[in-house]
Amino acid sequence: MSSEAFVTLATTDGYALGALVVAQSLRKVGTQRSLVVMISNNLSDLIKQTLETSFDEVVVVEELNSYDNENLTLLSRPELGVTFTKINCWLLEKYSKCVFLDADVLVLRDIDDLFEREEFSAAPDAGWPDCFNSGVFVYRPSKETFRKLVQFASQQDASFDGGDQGLLNNFFSDWRTSDISRHLPFIYNVTSNTFYSYVPAVKRFRNDIRLVHFAGALKPWQLTYNPQNGKLSGNLEGQHDIQKEFLLHWWKIMYERVWPQLSKNNQQSQQNK
């Protein structure tokens, strides 16, 4: 096991499906790092068991919450308060350096070179680019930093959006101005909104994209995939073609690499009954 790790988080079965695809997409591109998932106690047994076979380590953490409904309403995302739970990742001190990945990302190409970066590195957010997007970041586990973050999070208006992104941007507030090497290239965290706003750039840099991030309300696991015709159905209205291709890519990994494990574990648990 490497002393460096990719870390993700899942507090629901839906996000856990995402985490399973994160793990498989990392294995597919041949990562040399350990894979860690933080979970809360809400997951079904089957999902939990499958996480255990896919990740090197499963860590149960306590849920933290911002309870900031005003700002979460602005985002139309009441579920994001629980993303404060993310800061538990600083407790993983047995790793010297980590890359946190949201459970709604898909790795397309090798990203192990992220470990050459230092805390705190993240890519600009394609909404307000003076903020970083908190779906992908490089950090150093440290109980001390965790303690400071919890203290910070307990203050009023700790997060300007009610989620972890507003919190971490307030905490690592010198990201914008201090050191350009802490700015990850956007190709390490290409968020879905990009596909509407600047298509020529997406086409230009398409083959450089290392990771896509299904940020926003529509998550891949909310769609339905038909393996017979290779088509997706569900709330796909208004989604850009490039976005649809990435969603399909996500589902191919789900179908080819995650489902077999889920059904194997399911059969075993049936037999054990």
Added chain:
Amino acid sequence: MSSEAFVTLATTDGYALGALVVAQSLRKVGTQRSLVVMISNNLSDLIKQTLETSFDEVVVVEELNSYDNENLTLLSRPELGVTFTKINCWLLEKYSKCVFLDADVLVLRDIDDLFEREEFSAAPDAGWPDCFNSGVFVYRPSKETFRKLVQFASQQDASFDGGDQGLLNNFFSDWRTSDISRHLPFIYNVTSNTFYSYVPAVKRFRNDIRLVHFAGALKPWQLTYNPQNGKLSGNLEGQHDIQKEFLLHWWKIMYERVWPQLSKNNQQSQQNK
């Protein structure tokens, strides 16, 4: 006259109305710099005359064009080929340093501190934030740079979007990695797409915004303003409330500071007939 200047561009009467608002919004916040507008020969006499009373200098330039229809179709903006004309701004060698502003921006607060920056400084684009947005940038006029840019622009695929933004990003290609001081804060060039993608950040930084940029297909001068009830009409569907407020702000300057000049010039030209 200052040896430093704000420079804008208008090749049509519509964009020229924008340029007039740019000038008045800069005067309103008390700029100490010269105001320069580059125009082509398509403008009506009344507009041209009014530009002459609002700007310190009006420079007639030759239109350049990318004729890159494939990429401009991706943007749904066939009119953007002519934005190559922008690079004429490097010819203004009588100024030691300049800030280029698109004609579709509105200055809300003093931005003279931009002249402390060096060529080439620009703010990240909120669509693909590893590119800069070319609506606001700091540069040093130089015939030599102009010559290089024209040569560069004449190559195939000089611009990945068919407009000046793709061209300038290809030319100043080390902007992303070389020097963080060349990254202008986003508050100096807040583009319209932001208002849909990350509202909590907009609210958080609202009072810091120095300049809004009506980038995209809807331009303020395409709307209608009713001074009786202070309301806007036109194709406003789907526009965010904050965006509407800025559009209204643009129209107040148009109504209070530009129209009086236009009608005065109009009366005088009627009398001279």
